[in-house]
Amino acid sequence: MYMKIFPLHELLHVLAWLEGTWITDEPAVGTYPTIKPFNYFDEINITSIGQPLFNYIAQSWHPETGMPMHRETGFLQILPDTKKIALSLINNIGMFTVEQGDLTDDNNTIIDLKSTNILTTDASIPHFATVTETRRVFTRNGDNLEFIFYMATSKTPELTEHLRAKYRKVT
Numbered sequence: 001m002y003m004k005i006f007p008l009h010e011l012l013h014v015l016a017w018l019e020g021t022w023i024t025d026e027p028a029v030g031t032y033p034t035i036k037p038f039n040y041f042d043e044i045n046i047t048s049i050g051q052p053l054f055n056y057i058a059q060s061w062h063p064e065t066g067m068p069m070h071r072e073t074g075f076l077q078i079l080p081d082t083k084k085i086a087l088s089l090i091n092n093i094g095m096f097t098v099e100q101g102d103l104t105d106d107n108n109t110i111i112d113l114k115s116t117n118i119l120t121t122d123a124s125i126p127h128f129a130t131v132t133e134t135r136r137v138f139t140r141n142g143d144n145l146e147f148i149f150y151m152a153t154s155k156t157p158e159l160t161e162h163l164r165a166k167y168r169k170v171t
């Protein structure tokens, strides 16, 4: 028997708007004090199969060459009977992060998460400074999703913007 896909779990109803595919129409912007600014395109896929969590994949690519860039994948969960969110991710630069936070507004359109755990593998990129803290904020604006990602590193101890992107929901 094949696996069945079940309807969206009731725990996720409050975030039903998030399920789908989100893409950047305009190049997103990457910055950081220690690197050259850059642009990228990105696609986020958020899917459910009926379990009490969303599956999360974000794949970015170079805007001129199409070369795959950052990729991260994991799960987004809502803690039962709360508006608390946990996003557990592994990325292709050798980092695992757990980011937790809240749906911060009454309409459940702002997701504001801060890292609570960061792990690296021996395969993480050696010339990158070590990430010590992250914050990501998703803000829904109709069929658009605004995203800002901040990080602090061993060389830049204050949370500082690294990514800024605007997505449009395509499915």
Ligand code: HEM
Binding pocket: 030, 032, 034, 035, 036, 038, 040, 060, 061, 069, 070, 072, 091, 095, 127, 128, 129, 130, 131, 134, 149, 151, 153, 155, 162, 163
């Ligand atoms: C969301 C999680 C991400 C984390 C934790 C992260 C982390 C980092 C770190 C630690 C650095 C090195 C900074 C330094 O050495 O001072 C870096 C650089 C960079 N990141 Fe990210 N990044 C993320 C997402 C992305 C995304 C989505 C892109 C888009 C393609 C991207 C593109 C870059 C580029 C191009 C550099 C510069 C690389 C170089 O100069 O060698 N990052 N990132």
